[in-house]
Amino acid sequence: MRSRSRSRSRGIALVVALTFAAVACGSNADAGTSSGSDEAPGADSKAVGFIFVGPKDDFGYNQAAYQGSQAVGEEFPDLKVLTAENVPETDEAARVMEGMITKGAKIIFATSYGHLDAAMKVAADHPDVVVVQQGNVISGKVPSNAGTYFGTVYEPVYLAGIAAGKTTKSNKLGYVYAFPIPQTIANINAFQLGAASVNPEAQTYVVNTSSWCDPGKQADAASSLFSQGVDVITQHQDCTSTITKAAEEEGVGVVGYHADASSLAPKGWVAGSEWDWAELYTDIVKTSLDGEFTGSDYNGNYRTGLKDGTNPFVESKLGPAVPDDVEGLIETARTDIAGEGSPFKGPVVAQDGSELVPAGEVPPYDEVEEIMTVFVQGVVGQIPES
Amino acid sequence: MSSLPLEVMTGAVVGGTAILYAAVGESFTESAGVVNLGTEGSMLVGALAGYAVAAETGNPWAGALAGLVAGGLLALVHAWLVLARGANQLANGLVVLFLGLGLTSLFGADYVSVESSPFTTWDVPGLSSIPWLGEILFQHDPLTYLSFLLVPTAWWVLYRSRLGLMIRGVGERKEVLATYGHPVNLVQYGAVVVGGALAGVGGAQLSNAYANAWFENMTVGRGFVACAVVIFAARQPFKVAAGAYLFGAALALSPALQARGYGINQFALNAIPYLLIIAVLVALGRRRAAEAPEGLQQVFEISPST
Numbered sequence: 154m155r156s157r158s159r160s161r162s163r164g165i166a167l168v169v170a171l172t173f174a175a176v177a178c179g180s181n182a183d184a185g186t187s188s189g190s191d192e193a194p195g196a197d198s199k200a201v202g203f204i205f206v207g208p209k210d211d212f213g214y215n216q217a218a219y220q221g222s223q224a225v226g227e228e229f230p231d232l233k234v235l236t237a238e239n240v241p242e243t244d245e246a247a248r249v250m251e252g253m254i255t256k257g258a259k260i261i262f263a264t265s266y267g268h269l270d271a272a273m274k275v276a277a278d279h280p281d282v283v284v285v286q287q288g289n290v291i292s293g294k295v296p297s298n299a300g301t302y303f304g305t306v307y308e309p310v311y312l313a314g315i316a317a318g319k320t321t322k323s324n325k326l327g328y329v330y331a332f333p334i335p336q337t338i339a340n341i342n343a344f345q346l347g348a349a350s351v352n353p354e355a356q357t358y359v360v361n362t363s364s365w366c367d368p369g370k371q372a373d374a375a376s377s378l379f380s381q382g383v384d385v386i387t388q389h390q391d392c393t394s395t396i397t398k399a400a401e402e403e404g405v406g407v408v409g410y411h412a413d414a415s416s417l418a419p420k421g422w423v424a425g426s427e428w429d430w431a432e433l434y435t436d437i438v439k440t441s442l443d444g445e446f447t448g449s450d451y452n453g454n455y456r457t458g459l460k461d462g463t464n465p466f467v468e469s470k471l472g473p474a475v476p477d478d479v480e481g482l483i484e485t486a487r488t489d490i491a492g493e494g495s496p497f498k499g500p501v502v503a504q505d506g507s508e509l510v511p512a513g514e515v516p517p518y519d520e521v522e523e524i525m526t527v528f529v530q531g532v533v534g535q536i537p538e539s
Numbered sequence: 540m541s542s543l544p545l546e547v548m549t550g551a552v553v554g555g556t557a558i559l560y561a562a563v564g565e566s567f568t569e570s571a572g573v574v575n576l577g578t579e580g581s582m583l584v585g586a587l588a589g590y591a592v593a594a595e596t597g598n599p600w601a602g603a604l605a606g607l608v609a610g611g612l613l614a615l616v617h618a619w620l621v622l623a624r625g626a627n628q629l630a631n632g633l634v635v636l637f638l639g640l641g642l643t644s645l646f647g648a649d650y651v652s653v654e655s656s657p658f659t660t661w662d663v664p665g666l667s668s669i670p671w672l673g674e675i676l677f678q679h680d681p682l683t684y685l686s687f688l689l690v691p692t693a694w695w696v697l698y699r700s701r702l703g704l705m706i707r708g709v710g711e712r713k714e715v716l717a718t719y720g721h722p723v724n725l726v727q728y729g730a731v732v733v734g735g736a737l738a739g740v741g742g743a744q745l746s747n748a749y750a751n752a753w754f755e756n757m758t759v760g761r762g763f764v765a766c767a768v769v770i771f772a773a774r775q776p777f778k779v780a781a782g783a784y785l786f787g788a789a790l791a792l793s794p795a796l797q798a799r800g801y802g803i804n805q806f807a808l809n810a811i812p813y814l815l816i817i818a819v820l821v822a823l824g825r826r827r828a829a830e831a832p833e834g835l836q837q838v839f840e841i842s843p844s845t
């Protein structure tokens with residue numbers, strides 16, 4: 154009996170091992186030792202590491218980041234591009250990054266908002282490795298080998314809001330979002346302000362799902378918004394096709410986010426915005442390889458937008474549901490933002506009537522996320538307490 | 540514009556159906572004395588198979604059938620390891636879950652950006668225009684209507700048929716039935732596979748009717764919810780259905796309130812479905828534990844018998 158039960162448990166152990174190997178290959182937990190070279194961080198990198206919070210084929214945020222990583226590989230054929238999908242926003246992320254460092258990566262992109270803590274930990278342990286994080290903000294002093302970067306997502310979202318405001322008949326727009334982080338709040342506010350700039354009656358109804366990708370909850374959220382009379386819907390989710398298809402089936406308009414999903418909504422597509430990371434990723438890698446990371450723009454909280462002409466967040470094409478005059482209105486607003494304007498040019502007024510941006514003022518890129526902690530007037534719904 | 544209670548009750552059916560399938564299936568499994576925590580995995584493979592096959596064939600029913608087969612096959616792995624190889628049921632269920640997760644992320648990547656042929660809503664003529672009841676029950680996809688038939692059928696099979704008596708007998712004391720020459724192993728295998736197959740249909744309903752998309756890990760714990768529902772409903776199909784709908788209602792409550800502009804604590808709202816289940820488990824716990832089949836009680840013993 155004894156030997157039989159042992160062989161059983163060996164069989165189970167084998168299955169467990171195989172399964173975990175299949176699921177978790179690549180996330181090596183070995184901690185690397187920092188080489189402590191005198192060179193500038195990232196300069197002698199043999200590889201570039203990218204970690205993603207979700208799967209690389211999510212038709213959204215992670216897919217766009219993955220495509221950016223592949224563009225880096227094409228631009229620098231000598232560099233090995235290491236990627237890890239489904240990296241949770243926990244200490245596990247630090248372990249995955251450590252694993253990449255042992256494989257020769259001295260430039261690492263942590264591409265999810267919640268990867269910041271792990272990224273900062275890795276940056277502190279490895280002064281010779283450049284660690285950049287996508288979308289969050291380092292508060293206080295920025296280490297010489299770290300930084301954050303992002304596009305000004307709210308600019309194209311504002312322009313899409315113009316299209317939505319002109320398209321809606323019920324004057325009710327819907328916004329499904331995941332978490333009330335500043336980036337998302339800025340998007341929702343920009344969407345509402347864009348819509349209100351051409352349609353003072355427009356209001357934006359918001360629902361949060363507390364998940365970057367739970368298609369079931371997205372379906373519930375969309376149906377709740379439709380039942381309130383929302384006839385143009387948009388979202389800030391990592392996976393986007395459920396809501397896009399739900400809108401098309403409901404016969405209402407949809408504004409895309411992260412990716413051009415107009416093929417999923419041939420009738421209802423209004424407008425949208427999508428990522429094109431290739432240029433920015435490539436430039437960060439180049440700056441690091443040249444030994445010039447420390448002290449560069451990327452060695453801080455780097456934000457770029459229409460004013461610089463290099464916003465990695467670009468407008469998707471307009472859809473058939475959009476009235477003819479929208480293109481001209483968007484053109485005007487785009488020129489204005491690229492010049493002296495901003496989606497958040499004052500006066501911007503919060504739901505409670507307080508003034509977020511005084512009349513005539515234009516908040517600089519790196520201050521916008523600090524200001525956007527509350528919804529503006531015209532947004533229906535409240536930021537959940539936490 | 541529908542009223543809040545109507546919207547929540549409709550949402551209960553919409554969001555609860557996938558869980559209902561998995562939970563009714565797990566009722567068979569647990570009645571036969573086996574726990575399959577890999578139900579979540581069966582839902583996942585069912586969701587992918589349902590979506591992929593519907594996309595390839597253009598027929599959502601072919602997808603549902605594929606979901607049934609895929610979910611059943613994954614459960615067969617659990618059945619074999621547990622029944623033939625004597626693996627620990629709880630640990631092995633998780634192994635099977637990871638197997639399903641790994642397989643679906645491997646083979647599912649190509650289908651994320653593919654459009655499928657989903658089930659469409661079909662209003663039952665006449666019944667769908669009944670005020671309230673029509674919207675809650677009779678404006679859904681065909682798999683939801685099938686689930687209405689599944690619940691009484693499962694109840695009849697488990698509690699009124701000879702086969703059900705055998706399944707429950709095997710769950711209590713399989714040695715006794717074996718002594719009398721009944722095919723206890725076959726019954727247990729069958730119960731586990733049926734459980735996984737129904738979970739697979741639930742997954743297909745999620746991907747091909749409810750959410751109309753495939754994404755990696757898109758079940759996000761619904762299979763575990765199904766397992767919990769089965770425990771608090773003591774494997775009774777009607778109570779299981781009530782539990783699944785309760786969870787669906789709790790899910791629907793959050794967006795319904797938010798879309799009406801109510802401010803609510805996000806984390807509290809997210810926890811409500813789970814708190815509900817824990818509360819019911821605690822309330823019913825002692826009594827229900829005593830009702831668990833004897834075969835199952837051994838599974839939950841702290842020190843496994845060797």
